[in-house]
Amino acid sequence: MTRHPVVLIAEELSPAGVEALGTDVDVRRVDGSDRAALLPALADADAVLVRGATLMDREAIAAGPRLKVIARAGAGLDNVDIPAATEAGVLVADAPASDVTSTAELTVGLLLAVARNISQADAALKNGSWQRARWSGVELSGKVLGVVGLGRTGSLVARLMAAFGMDVVAHDPYVTAAHASATGVRLLPLDELLARCDFLTVHLPRTPETTGLIGFDSFRRMKPSVRVVNAARGSVVDENELYAALKEGRVAGAALDVYAGEPCTDSPLFTLDNVVATPHLGASTGEAQERAGIDAANSVLLALAGEHVPDAVNVQCGPVPEAMRPWLPLTERLGRVLTRAAGGVPARLEVRLRGEIAGLPAGALELAALKGVLEQTATGAVSRVNAPLLAGRCGLTSRLTASQDGGAQRSAATLRGVFPDGRIVTVTGTLTGVRLQPKLVEVLGHELELPLSGDLTFLRYPDRPGAVGLIGGEFAAEGVDIAAMQISRDPSGTTALAGFCVDAPVPSTALDRAAISVGADLAWRVPATG
Ligand SMILES: NC(=O)c1ccc[n+]([C@@H]2O[C@H](COP(=O)([O-])OP(=O)(O)OC[C@H]3O[C@@H](n4cnc5c(N)ncnc54)[C@H](O)[C@@H]3O)[C@@H](O)[C@H]2O)c1
Numbered sequence: 379m380t381r382h383p384v385v386l387i388a389e390e391l392s393p394a395g396v397e398a399l400g401t402d403v404d405v406r407r408v409d410g411s412d413r414a415a416l417l418p419a420l421a422d423a424d425a426v427l428v429r430g431a432t433l434m435d436r437e438a439i440a441a442g443p444r445l446k447v448i449a450r451a452g453a454g455l456d457n458v459d460i461p462a463a464t465e466a467g468v469l470v471a472d473a474p475a476s477d478v479t480s481t482a483e484l485t486v487g488l489l490l491a492v493a494r495n496i497s498q499a500d501a502a503l504k505n506g507s508w509q510r511a512r513w514s515g516v517e518l519s520g521k522v523l524g525v526v527g528l529g530r531t532g533s534l535v536a537r538l539m540a541a542f543g544m545d546v547v548a549h550d551p552y553v554t555a556a557h558a559s560a561t562g563v564r565l566l567p568l569d570e571l572l573a574r575c576d577f578l579t580v581h582l583p584r585t586p587e588t589t590g591l592i593g594f595d596s597f598r599r600m601k602p603s604v605r606v607v608n609a610a611r612g613s614v615v616d617e618n619e620l621y622a623a624l625k626e627g628r629v630a631g632a633a634l635d636v637y638a639g640e641p642c643t644d645s646p647l648f649t650l651d652n653v654v655a656t657p658h659l660g661a662s663t664g665e666a667q668e669r670a671g672i673d674a675a676n677s678v679l680l681a682l683a684g685e686h687v688p689d690a691v692n693v694q695c696g697p698v699p700e701a702m703r704p705w706l707p708l709t710e711r712l713g714r715v716l717t718r719a720a721g722g723v724p725a726r727l728e729v730r731l732r733g734e735i736a737g738l739p740a741g742a743l744e745l746a747a748l749k750g751v752l753e754q755t756a757t758g759a760v761s762r763v764n765a766p767l768l769a770g771r772c773g774l775t776s777r778l779t780a781s782q783d784g785g786a787q788r789s790a791a792t793l794r795g796v797f798p799d800g801r802i803v804t805v806t807g808t809l810t811g812v813r814l815q816p817k818l819v820e821v822l823g824h825e826l827e828l829p830l831s832g833d834l835t836f837l838r839y840p841d842r843p844g845a846v847g848l849i850g851g852e853f854a855a856e857g858v859d860i861a862a863m864q865i866s867r868d869p870s871g872t873t874a875l876a877g878f879c880v881d882a883p884v885p886s887t888a889l890d891r892a893a894i895s896v897g898a899d900l901a902w903r904v905p906a907t908g
């Protein structure tokens with residue numbers, strides 16, 4: 379029975395997300411926050427689906443030797459060690475757009491709540507206390523809102539708050555002035571923004587650079603009437619400094635959805651009247667969870683199928699146009715044929731694209747070629763994720779070239795390997811027919827036409843009558859049936875290259891006998907996978 383890939387769901391995932399995984403995977407569940415349960419559960423997992431409470435650090439990644447993908451049903455990836463995943467060849471994907479609306483809307487709620495003391499007044503009234511003067515607040519209209527981090531969420535918050543009549547300014551060194559002006563905000567240096575704002579909201583990932591970004595120095599620069607909102611990550615606003623600033627009246631109020639350590643049920647901040655606190659609810663809506671679950675599930679399925687994953691964060695290539703996608707497995711296989719033909723990894727690899735595909739972005743094809751070339755010799759798993767890293771380690775450099783002239787084909791891809799001993803080996807493939815069947819059209823300078831699928835076997839020998847019969851006889855003696863074959867002479871007509879698609883791998887002893895019988899100087903097999 380074929381083994382279905384194991385998809386480990388480590389946190390609450392929407393039913394729509396689970397359904398999107400389909401029936402061709404073996405879905406298992408574990409509580410990802412329970413380390414003792416998570417690590418053994420990863421042993422069999424091909425994919426793991428997490429939210430923010432599962433720590434996928436180096437140890438957890440090493441506990442999953444079969445892992446191909448870590449999918450985050452949400453935006454923040456600070457719980458995933460991306461460099462460790464990349465080294466292990468594990469693709470990491472998030473669902474960056476899934477919870478933007480929900481988080482921005484919660485931020486609007488927190489801004490209103492901290493301006494008008496909504497939660498405090500609600501709690502007091504339910505406790506029997508009618509205190510109208512006690513819970514008097516301030517208006518948002520006409521006030522300056524400082525947005526730190528003008529990405530997806532920050533930009534939406536900026537647009538929504540403009541509708542409240544706020545004057546929105548932003549700080550984000552990584553966005554363009556054009557993006558800021560399209561969002562309707564002015565970009566300011568951080569110090570200037572801090573000095574001007576009446577309300578501050580942060581929308582930053584947790585990174586070494588952003589950890590503690592809003593701390594003692596920032597509070598010193600702000601007006602004492604400022605109100606601070608954090609629905610991004612707890613450690614971005616230093617909680618101890620915030621507490622001190624609130625206590626000493628250097629900050630007028632705060633609304634927090636996130637905390638340095640979570641779950642957090644006991645913080646000095648929770649003792650203050652001018653603090654509104656929610657338990658990390660930014661993405662907690664039915665809509666956001668449905669989108670996050672479906673997006674993450676789709677990334678898992680694409681990654682397991684070896685296809686391009688648009689939400690991947692650790693694959694070194696830009697967007698892959700639809701027309702380029704069928705070329706990925708083809709180029710990968712060409713890489714395998716090349717390494718097997720040469721008996722090793724080249725020092726330099728050129729990926730030449732010709733014809734109609736030459737004009738398309740092709741970074742992903744270079745990665746696929748590297749994967750194919752490297753996986754014959756690498757000791758661990760090779761994927762498009764770690765192929766550049768592994769290539770660098772073994773001194774293999776690669777480049778992409780393109781020419782509009784497709785030659786005999788509408789489009790073709792050639793891999794040209796230059797080996798340390800000076801040998802040059804080329805293999806060329808194309809996609810044919812309406813079903814875009816992958817075909818080999820050139821190997822070692824011999825033109826041919828052979829399906830590039832299943833197990834392949836090649837022999838190069840001095841051309842003579844009866845050679846194919848001898849080879850076929852050796853294969854038949856081992857019960858190996860030939861599905862397709864091609865003989866191609868070199869231009870001088872003296873050397874022949876025979877390529878076979880075979881129904882089962884040719885045993886090496888049979889290939890050796892066949893090679894001896896026809897005096898082959900080269901004989902090699904390319905397995906169907908890996
Ligand atoms: N409370 C929640 O439930 C919730 C929900 C979604 C996201 N988040 C958190 O919010 C963060 C932001 O989400 P997003 O969707 O806007 O992400 P995003 O990647 O679209 O935007 C982040 C922005 O921060 C900017 N940035 C990075 N470093 C900076 C720095 N030092 N100074 C100023 N700007 C800097 C980036 O340039 C980017 O524009 C996420 O990383 C996640 O941690 C929390």
Ligand SMILES: O=C(O)[C@H](O)COP(=O)(O)O
Nearest residue numbers: 429430431452453454661
């Ligand atoms: O980063 C995110 O997407 C939010 O913080 C939501 O996290 P959660 O999926 O753990 O609720």
